[in-house]
Amino acid sequence: QGNGAPSSLDRRLVVVSNRIPLSWVQEGGHLTTKPSSGGLISALEPLLKAHGGLWVGSAGSEDSAEIREQLESAAKQHAYRYTPVFVTADEQVNYYEGFSNEVIWPLFHDLQSRCVFEPRYWDFYQRVNRKFAEAALAETEQRDVIWVHDYQLLQVAHFFREQRPEACVAFFLHIPFPAPDIFEKLPWRRQILEGLLDYDLIGVQTARDERNLIACLRGFLPHYKIMGRGRRHSVLGPQGETRIEAMPISIDYRDFARGASADTVVERMASIQKQYPGLHIAIGIDRLDYTKGIPERLRAFRALLRDHEEYRRKITLMQVVVPSRENIPRYQELRSQIEQLVSSINGDFSEPGWTPIEYMHHSVPREELLAMYRSADIALITPLKDGMNLVAKEYCTAHVENSGVLILSEFAGAAPELGAGAILVNPYDEVGVACALRQAIEMEPRERHQRMLRLRRQIRNADILGWRDHFFAALENLPERKAAQA
Numbered sequence: 001q002g003n004g005a006p007s008s009l010d011r012r013l014v015v016v017s018n019r020i021p022l023s024w025v026q027e028g029g030h031l032t033t034k035p036s037s038g039g040l041i042s043a044l045e046p047l048l049k050a051h052g053g054l055w056v057g058s059a060g061s062e063d064s065a066e067i068r069e070q071l072e073s074a075a076k077q078h079a080y081r082y083t084p085v086f087v088t089a090d091e092q093v094n095y096y097e098g099f100s101n102e103v104i105w106p107l108f109h110d111l112q113s114r115c116v117f118e119p120r121y122w123d124f125y126q127r128v129n130r131k132f133a134e135a136a137l138a139e140t141e142q143r144d145v146i147w148v149h150d151y152q153l154l155q156v157a158h159f160f161r162e163q164r165p166e167a168c169v170a171f172f173l174h175i176p177f178p179a180p181d182i183f184e185k186l187p188w189r190r191q192i193l194e195g196l197l198d199y200d201l202i203g204v205q206t207a208r209d210e211r212n213l214i215a216c217l218r219g220f221l222p223h224y225k226i227m228g229r230g231r232r233h234s235v236l237g238p239q240g241e242t243r244i245e246a247m248p249i250s251i252d253y254r255d256f257a258r259g260a261s262a263d264t265v266v267e268r269m270a271s272i273q274k275q276y277p278g279l280h281i282a283i284g285i286d287r288l289d290y291t292k293g294i295p296e297r298l299r300a301f302r303a304l305l306r307d308h309e310e311y312r313r314k315i316t317l318m319q320v321v322v323p324s325r326e327n328i329p330r331y332q333e334l335r336s337q338i339e340q341l342v343s344s345i346n347g348d349f350s351e352p353g354w355t356p357i358e359y360m361h362h363s364v365p366r367e368e369l370l371a372m373y374r375s376a377d378i379a380l381i382t383p384l385k386d387g388m389n390l391v392a393k394e395y396c397t398a399h400v401e402n403s404g405v406l407i408l409s410e411f412a413g414a415a416p417e418l419g420a421g422a423i424l425v426n427p428y429d430e431v432g433v434a435c436a437l438r439q440a441i442e443m444e445p446r447e448r449h450q451r452m453l454r455l456r457r458q459i460r461n462a463d464i465l466g467w468r469d470h471f472f473a474a475l476e477n478l479p480e481r482k483a484a485q486a
């Protein structure tokens with residue numbers, strides 16, 4: 001258990017997120033459930049499995065007896081239940097693809113030129129946030145702790161409080177919070193900030209996110225009283241008091257380390273390594289997303305092969321790109337851009353018996369993922385901006401023999417925690433990233449070992465249990481919201 005903080009909450013936990021961790025595919029005239037992957041799911045699933053409770057989230061666009069049955073039977077396998085929310089096709093386009101992914105996502109990742117500030121998106125965003133709030137209201141009681149997650153649901157507390165002003169509603173933002181000079185571009189900046197202050201507790205990933213959020217509150221809501229400093233603040237406004245804390249998310253360290261040590265994983269690792277005799281394997285695993293810096297990474301890899309001939313036939317980059325947000329045109333364009341780059345680099349540098357980049361555009365099962373992590377001498381994790389980046393923590397944890405080198409973007413939320421053991425890079429600096437690759441290849445085994453040991457200790461000491469305890473401890477100390485203040 002982390003930090004000596006309380007490890008269990010005696011109230012029911014209700015998680016609200018954009019999606020529940022299941023999706024459906026039509027197979028042979030039947031609906032089949034399929035687990036989904038992604039950072040939020042990786043973090044919350046073990047927590048709900050251990051703690052029990054309820055998970056409210058979208059389960060597609062149409063309600064059906066078949067879906068309800070499958071949710072019931074999935075719930076029987078663990079200690080928590082699902083409350084599905086059905087998001088219509090129109091809502092999906094405007095609330096999810098539109099406001100969430102063409103406004104908030106790029107803006108909060110400092111990529112304002114990619115934003116589409118379409119007023120219709122905002123109307124839908126509010127409508128669907130209300131829908132989620134109502135679904136949660138229908139299934140919960142006053143004593144429950146409602147824990148809303150991520151940028152798609154910033155306004156849920158606002159609608160929830162209209163019905164239940166004294167409830168305990170907390171929030172965690174998985175993505176970064178931008179600085180005021182970026183946030184100010186948002187036409188609905190005031191409503192978003194006021195909506196956030198309807199939460200009792202807001203958790204963000206890093207001290208920098210907290211600083212940015214506080215600076216935005218000071219700048220755009222100057223009449224609110226802000227107290228505290230460092231990683232803990234309180235904001236007093238007409239709606240009541242909101243606590244803000246940085247609580248970096250993590251992974252289930254023990255479970256990952258145990259999984260990575262399984263015989264099947266070790267066997268698979270050996271067979272992957274056999275396919276690349278005498279080669280250094282670098283790995284990249286990302287959802288298909290422009291924030292992950294995949295084209296920039298490929299260009300850096302090309303620079304290494306172009307400018308340092310001696311590294312040709314010495315290294316292979318295994319790049320897994322997991323399909324994501326496939327209906328959004330920008331994501332389709334990104335896929336073609338990545339595939340063109342992979343094919344041109346492979347075309348320029350391949351030789352019989354050596355392909356510079358092994359590219360996969362599909363997700364891989366967990367055991368395969370663990371075997372890939374363990375086979376890789378180097379992890380090349382270079383997001384342009386990232387809330388945390390769990391892949392970095394998973395890679396290190398899987399390296400149970402303390403081998404492996406982590407190259408990490410200084411703009412990942414994981415950088416402050418992992419910076420001492422990783423090689424930090426600026427993902428925009430092609431030459432710098434190529435240089436880090438050389439440093440990783442040439443690193444003495446002793447230094448490798450020391451750095452990895454340090455990384456793994458850090459992750460073990462601040463794992464997902466610590467994150468959960470941090471959240472639960474913060475809840476214990478919250479002042480009550482009075483109905484009259486709402």
Ligand code: GDG
Nearest residue numbers: 037038039040042174363364365366386387388389390391
């Ligand atoms: C958001 C924030 C923040 C990936 N491919 C496969 C697979 N995965 C799993 C990884 C990891 C997760 O998905 C990805 O997590 P990240 O944290 O790297 O990234 P996002 O999905 O963008 O997550 C991020 C996170 O939320 C948590 O707060 O860290 O900054 O953007 O767990 O293992 N899992 C399997 N097969 C795959 O092919 N089984």
